[in-house]
Amino acid sequence: MANGTWKIARGKGSPQLSIAIVAVLAVALVVLGRAQSSLFDRARAYFSDATAPMLEAVRGPVNAIGHSVRGLGEIFVVYQENRRLKEENARLRQWQNAALVLEQRLHRYQLLLNAVPDPSLSAVTAHVIGRANRPFLDTMILDAGKNQGIKPGEAVVDARGMIGRIYLVGQRTAWVILLTDLSSRIPVAIEPGHIQAILSGDNTAAPGLELSRQGIVLREGQQIVTSGDGGLLPAGLAIGTVIWDGSDFRAGLLADATSADDVRILDLRAPPEEPPTPVPGDLPVSAAGLPPLAPQPNTSLSAQTAKPPIAMPHGVPAGAKPVVPVTAPAAAPPDQTDAQDH
Amino acid sequence: MHDRIGLSFAGVAASTLPFLCGVLGAVIANVPISFLGSVLPPPLLAFMPVYFWCLVRPDLMPAPAALALGALEDLLSGGPMGIWALSFVVAYALVDRERDAFAGLSGIGAILGFAAATLLVGTTAFVVVAISHGQFTPLGPVMLQAASTIVLYFPGLALLNLLHHRLIGPLRSDY
Numbered sequence: 001m002a003n004g005t006w007k008i009a010r011g012k013g014s015p016q017l018s019i020a021i022v023a024v025l026a027v028a029l030v031v032l033g034r035a036q037s038s039l040f041d042r043a044r045a046y047f048s049d050a051t052a053p054m055l056e057a058v059r060g061p062v063n064a065i066g067h068s069v070r071g072l073g074e075i076f077v078v079y080q081e082n083r084r085l086k087e088e089n090a091r092l093r094q095w096q097n098a099a100l101v102l103e104q105r106l107h108r109y110q111l112l113l114n115a116v117p118d119p120s121l122s123a124v125t126a127h128v129i130g131r132a133n134r135p136f137l138d139t140m141i142l143d144a145g146k147n148q149g150i151k152p153g154e155a156v157v158d159a160r161g162m163i164g165r166i167y168l169v170g171q172r173t174a175w176v177i178l179l180t181d182l183s184s185r186i187p188v189a190i191e192p193g194h195i196q197a198i199l200s201g202d203n204t205a206a207p208g209l210e211l212s213r214q215g216i217v218l219r220e221g222q223q224i225v226t227s228g229d230g231g232l233l234p235a236g237l238a239i240g241t242v243i244w245d246g247s248d249f250r251a252g253l254l255a256d257a258t259s260a261d262d263v264r265i266l267d268l269r270a271p272p273e274e275p276p277t278p279v280p281g282d283l284p285v286s287a288a289g290l291p292p293l294a295p296q297p298n299t300s301l302s303a304q305t306a307k308p309p310i311a312m313p314h315g316v317p318a319g320a321k322p323v324v325p326v327t328a329p330a331a332a333p334p335d336q337t338d339a340q341d342h
Numbered sequence: 343m344h345d346r347i348g349l350s351f352a353g354v355a356a357s358t359l360p361f362l363c364g365v366l367g368a369v370i371a372n373v374p375i376s377f378l379g380s381v382l383p384p385p386l387l388a389f390m391p392v393y394f395w396c397l398v399r400p401d402l403m404p405a406p407a408a409l410a411l412g413a414l415e416d417l418l419s420g421g422p423m424g425i426w427a428l429s430f431v432v433a434y435a436l437v438d439r440e441r442d443a444f445a446g447l448s449g450i451g452a453i454l455g456f457a458a459a460t461l462l463v464g465t466t467a468f469v470v471v472a473i474s475h476g477q478f479t480p481l482g483p484v485m486l487q488a489a490s491t492i493v494l495y496f497p498g499l500a501l502l503n504l505l506h507h508r509l510i511g512p513l514r515s516d517y
Contacts, residue, residue, distance in 0.1 A: 017432070018404065018405050018406070019405045019434065019435045019438060022406055022408070022431050023431050023432070023435065025409060026409055026412070026424060026428035026430075026431045027424075027428060028424075029413060029416075029423060029424035029427050029428070029509065030422075030423070030424030030425065030427075030428055030470060030474060031424070032423065032424070033416070033422055033423020033425075034422065034423075034424075034474050037422075037423060040416075040417055043417055044417060044420055045416075047417075047418060048374075051374075055373075055374065055375065056429070058467040059376060062375050129374075130374025130375060131374055131375075131418055131446070132374045132375075132419065133383055133483075134374075134383050134384065134421060134468065134483070134487070135383055135464075135467070135468075135479065135483040135484045135486075135487055136422060136425060136471050137419060137420055137421035137422075139372075139420055141374050157386075165444045168420075175420060180463055182422075182475055182479055183422075183475075183476070186460040202477055202478075202479060202480075203479045203480055203483065204480055209357050265421060281506045342475045
């Protein structure tokens with residue numbers, strides 16, 4: 001085991017210069033990786049696709065071993081845990097009854113108001129075939145990818161709540177960035193009060209909460225749900241509760257990414273909001289009382305822009321008849337129960 | 343069996359084996375399977391060959407090879423790109439600079455030398471992430487990863503010694 005017994009063979013040339021150049025390259029790689037992370041994502045997706053069959057094969061035994069290892073520490077608290085769960089179960093049954101009554105009432109109100117239906121929400125169920133719990137990364141790999149219609153940005157949930165978002169998609173696999181990951185930022189709402197905040201992961205078990213306004217007082221036990229801002233995630237997905245860690249308010253997550261074996265990937269198919277069709281009075285020249293500019297005869301681009309605007313909904317072929325746009329009422333915020341049950 | 347330009351298959355194989363050991367270490371460590379229920383982060387297996395051959399035969403593990411292995415570790419781990427590449431190069435530079443001191447260590451001292459280099463790798467990665475992301479991550483997982491790497495260096499060193507003595511040595515008879 002002695003290193004001193006080796007005859008050290010030094011390379012030719014100036015090794016210090018070589019190391020300096022390599023160090024500069026390494027710094028450049030850090031900068032490039034931060035600025036253009038997608039450059040390396042294809043290679044990662046290819047790697048996970050290639051190893052997916054092997055991961056599928058060993059998933060069962062490895063999960064069993066992992067659960068056993070985690071369960072070792074829980075053996076000593078089984079009795080207390082069982083008692084706590086029974087009490088919690090009794091409370092939840094009461095809440096379930098209340099929720100069912102409220103759901104029926106909400107349904108009646110929606111019918112009375114002729115409310116716009118919630119955006120359709122489909123889901124793909126996938127197995128967790130890999131986990132990476134590293135110092136600077138919290139992620140999991142699922143056995144569903146582009147072949148199953150998975151797209152980056154979609155929410156991943158388990159039976160209890162949201163786990164994370166899809167951030168990298170291969171043909172047969174997808175990588176999930178967990179809510180606890182350093183790079184995770186999710187717009188959330190804290191209820192009651194609909195307090196807007198950003199849930200920011202920092203590789204701890206309880207992500208931080210960055211409130212959008214100052215002077216807001218949070219209380220432990222308040223519910224944290226997705227706000228739906230940005231349109232990528234459905235609103236109302238359960239995330240967790242507000243907890244106090246002694247110095248700051250953080251989010252105690254409902255979902256447990258380390259024990260989830262099957263998850264659902266939610267696809268929010270909200271139709272894109274159509275901007276209102278401009279009328280001639282909206283154009284600056286017309287509003288100022290000036291005559292409209294004459295179209296340039298020689299350029300095809302200007303000829304196109306000189307035509308009166310015609311609103312054409314997405315997905316309509318070029319030759320189809322234009323439709324008269326109607327101003328739709330603002331969509332009601334999606335119901336949490338509906339969002340999870342669709 | 344030397345060819346016209348003076349290279350032999352055995353020589354090329356011996357020259358590439360240390361790097362291939364690092365590649366194998368990066369692949370094994372980054373297979374996304376946790377037998378311990380994600381209790382421990384995976385060890386930095388790719389750093390073991392970098393440290394070992396940087397000490398005993400730096401011509402077989404030049405600085406660009408350390409950079410490439412670090413970049414491979416970054417790529418396969420799925421984390422921020424360049425973190426481990428820069429950390430490996432920083433540790434390599436230290437070991438290269440203090441090679442005589444490190445190479446003179448024996449027994450448990452050799453393990454302590456590796457431990458110092460591994461802690462430097464972890465600390466560098468921690469600082470780079472803090473700078474690039476603008477926030478500090480928990481230091482615990484970094485230390486746990488370093489600890490698991492150091493513990494595994496006991497069997498790792500025996501394996502690398504065996505490989506160096508039995509395979510690379512005979513293949514490169516010119517050294």
